[in-house]
Amino acid sequence: MIQTLPLALPRTLVDTHRIDLTAPYSKGWGIRAYDTAAAPNGDVYALYGVHRYTYGVADGEENPEIANFRYRIITRYSADGDVLASAVCCPSYGDKNDSAVVNGNDMTLCVLPDRTLAVSVRPDSTTLITPDLSRVLAAYDSKDKRPFEKFTPGDAFASSISATPSGRLLCVTTEYGVWNYGSLLANVVGLADGILNPASKPVIEAIASLDPAPTRYSDDDLRSHIQYQGSPVGGAHRPRPALTELLAGEDRHSGWRDSRLGRPLPLADDLFVVPVYARTFRGGSRGQPFVFALINDQGTMTGRLNGMHEWRDSPFTGFCFNLAADPCRGRAFHLNRYGLYAWNKAGELRAKLDTETKTFKPLTHFTLTACSPAGDLLLVHNKQHLILRVPAPDVLTDLGPAVEQALRTYAKQRTALKKQWSPVNWHWTHTSVVHHL
Structure with missing residues (x-):
């Protein structure tokens, strides 16, 4: 079922901070979407943020009507598209510790x-x-390690998690000294077969790494729950060859130095797509190399998602680095400024919807965030703050008509939502239940 869902701000938050919804973002405030996820029962979760920063207002300002603020918001929608509740968390000004x-x-x-x-x-x-x-x-709080500050290790788990159909957890973890940077950067892809709950966390078995030789390592950086062949990952003890070693000949300029690891996603219980992106430049990065590698649960690179050109299909334009995967059907999707791409489990490109055409040009305003367990694509409109749920067809070569129908329906549902919600400059508000976490 095609759905259009608003990324709405809790009305209490808008009233507390006297947010001027008519003001342009150049005035120092804004809304940004981060991620979405869907549950097997059809519920959808959206994660987004709202902030305001006014130059000259002190960080300790207590009057909420003029104070600077930044919050994360998680909103839950029912399978029918109704807003069920929101959770507000992670304030970045005022009492920064006032969030669990x-x-x-x-x-x-x-x-x-x-x-x-x-x-x-x-x-x-x-x-x-x-x-x-x-x-x-x-x-599970890792307690960030910062240069020139005393480091007290926390209780870490992972920087990102994706679940396979059988419940395995595909994780990304960080390491200190990646590409010689003095901070923790994503570097290890691992697989956890145990249960993650408040009582315990499973061991993450490393299956791939990006930088084969992070520097500045000490015993404090070893984490017992991130292991390779029975002992903690660290120093030279890691999966080898690293991804950048396997792909060494494909980055002629920097040899993948300063490259970064995208969020890996499962294509099956034992097969994963792991994105690797070369470094970005201030003056433009279109044409820089990138690889969507296929890695199995033994850490072997079995192939890649084929069919994209480094220049003509570059995800670096607009920094469109997200992929979405439907592991129940063995499908992967990617949306950037040049098109929507769909692959099968073997890495064969089965569809490309070209955004230079009139029909699919509206896709340039969306960001692909996730696939639901039912195979639906979840796209977020970057300016209208709406989620478009697109049912994917049974046959990938039918993706074009399915998306075309979804875009037409989006326009109709958007009009209906405007009458129902009365947004201000595409800013939506709701009065449903709000939890403060």
Whole structure:
């Protein structure tokens, strides 16, 4: 079923901070979508943020009507598209400790096999939240290591999680000194076969790494739950050859130095797509190499998602680095400024919807965020703050007509939502239940 869902702000939050919804973002405020996830029962979760920064206002300003603020918001929608509840968390000004959800960069969502919602951030912190968003069950906080500061190791888990059909957890973890940087960066892809809950966390078995030789390692950087062949990953002890070693000849300029690891996704219980992107440049990065590698659960690179050209299909234009996967059907999808791409489990490109055509040009305004367990694509409109749920066809070569129909329906449903919600400059508000986590 095609659906259009609003990324709505809780009305209480808007009223508390006197947010001027008519103001342009150049005035120092804005809304940004981060991720979506769908549960087997049809529920959809959206993660997005709202912030305001006014130059000259002190960070300690207590008056909420003029104070700077930044929050993360998680909203839950029913299978019918109704807003059920929102959770507000992670304030970045004022009392920064007034949240049970661990804050950080690159925040992602995952619905675990028991329907618990996992919220993960770099570096390797994961918060478990009840499906109804009412409370935090547990927080695995890694305690970020910063240069020139005393480091006290925390209780880490992963920077991102994706679940396979059988419940295995595909994870990304960070390491210190990747490409000689003095911070924790994503570097290891691992697989956890145990159960993640408030009482225990499973061991993550490393199956791939990006930088084969991170520097500045010490015993404090070893984590007992991230292992390779029975002992913690660290130093030279890691899966080899690393991804950048396997792909060494494909980056002629830098040899993948300063490359980065995208979020890996499962194509099956034992097969995963792992994106690798070369470094980005301030003056433009179109044409830089990238690889969507296929890695099995033994850490062997078995192939790649084929059919994209480094220049004509570059994800670096607009930094469109997301992929979505449907592991139940062995499909992978990618959307960037040049088209929507779909592959089968063997890595064969089965469809490309060219955004230079009039029919699919509207896709340039969307970001692909996830696939639902039913195979639906979840796309977020970057300016209108709406989620478009697109049912994927049984045959990938029929993707074009399915998306064309979804875009027509989106226009109709958007009009109906405007009459129902009365948004201000495409900013939606709701009065449903709000939990403060």
